[in-house]
Amino acid sequence: MSDVFDILGDITIYLSVIYPIFYILGFSKNNKTYKIFTLYLIAIALVQISLRLHKYVYPSQPNLYLFVYYFVSQFIFLSLFYYQLLKQKWILFVGGATLLFIGVQYMVTPDMYFRYNPIGASITQGLLVFYSLLYFYRSLSGKKEFLIVNVGIFFYLLSSILIFASGNLVLDETIPAYIPSLLQDINISLYLIFQLLIILEWWKNYSHSVVIKFKN
Secondary structure (H helix, E strand, O other), rough: OHHHHHHHHHHHHHHHHHHHHHHHHOHHHHHHHHHHHHHHHHHHHHHHHHHHHHHOOOOOOOOOOOHHHHHHHHHHHHHHHHHHHHHOHHHHHHHHHHHHHHHHHHHHHHHHHHOHHHHHHHHHHHHHHHHHHHHHHOOOOOOOOOHHHHHHHHHHHHHHHHHOOOOOOOHHHOOOOOHHHHHHHHHHHHHHHHHHHHHHHHHHHHHHHHHHHHHH
C-alpha cells in the first residue's frame, strides 16, 4: 500500500509543475484574479520542485524549513485571490497582521524555521477556509468564477489543518509509526483531489482562451 501512495506522491509533484503551464497559457487573456491564482500555482510548484531537489541532493538532511515557504506563499497568494473575489479590504489588513505575527514567531524562536510551525499553518489555513466559506455564501446570489477551485480549497485546507496542526506531535518517537504515515497518505490523497479540481476548473472555464490563442 505504501508503494501506491509513493506513486500518488510523485504524481502530485508532476501535476504541480504541469498545470501551472495550462494557466500560464491564458495569463494575458484573463483578469487579475486569474493572474493571482496562476502566480499561486507557480509559487507552490517552485516549493514542490525544491522539496524534490532537496531530497536527492541532501537525502540525509531535513527539509522542514521549506514548509515555511509553502504555507506562507500559499497564504499570501490565496489571500490576494480571495480579496479579488470578495472585494473586502479587511482581508488585506488581516493578512498583514497574520504575516506580522508569523514573522515575530520566527524572530522570537529562530529554531522554529527548522521544524513544523503548527500554529502558523493552522491560523493561515483557517483564515483561507473562512474566506472560502464567505465566497460560497457570495456565490449563492449568482454565477461566480473559480467555484470549482473554491470547493477544492475549502475541503483540502479544512482537512489539512488537522494534519499540519499535528506536525510536531507525529514527530514524537512515542507515537506509533503508522500515525505519521497515515496522515501523510491522507494529505497526499486530498492534495491530489484538489489538483484534479484545479485542472477541471481550467478545462471547463478557461481552456477556450488557449484554443483561441492557438487558432489565432
